[in-house]
Amino acid sequence: MERTYIMIKPDGVQRGLVGEIIKRFEQKGFKLVAMKITMPSKEHMETHYEDLKTKKFFPGLIAYMTSGPVCAMVWEGKGACLEGRKMLGATMPSDSAMGTIRGDYCIEVGRNICHGSDSVESANKEIAHWFPEGVCEWESCEASWIYE
Ligand code: DAT
Ligand code: MG
16 A cells, blocks of 8 residues: 655644544545654755755755654555645645645645655655664554445
8 A cells, every 4th residue: 555754844843733634634545654753854854855955945945854753654545645635735835726735724834834745755765764674564443444
């Protein structure tokens, strides 16, 4: 089953949005297979966003992302990467539809409260980066009510 890396950024944690974001993924039918609150180092975050390192906003992005704890999670389910991105909304909160996490809870791109893998390939890389210890494999009793 497909997995995606979802991270609640420092502003989302500080603003008390952890429960709300987890609730949306649980209620959609996805399964939580890894989660931790962690204070990432600058190096760890630079590697996470290494494809953006030439961007002008990169130093500000790293400062923001290392300004407090993040909630790192892995969610599993059919189409988890694409569906997770839809649930997050667009990168720019002003382009995000109401009903999405970014559309409902934030205003600026530099404080957009959550991250989600943009493809299965990125997800696999990000999951290995944030959870080198691996994830928890478990059977959900809801599975037969979510999948036909
Ligand atoms: P996403 O987080 O939707 O995958 P991304 O990978 O292009 O978007 O960028 C990663 C993060 O970098 C994004 O969530 C917020 C920040 N960012 C992106 N574009 C930005 C911009 N033009 N100005 C400031 N921050 C930006
Ligand atoms: Mg991205």
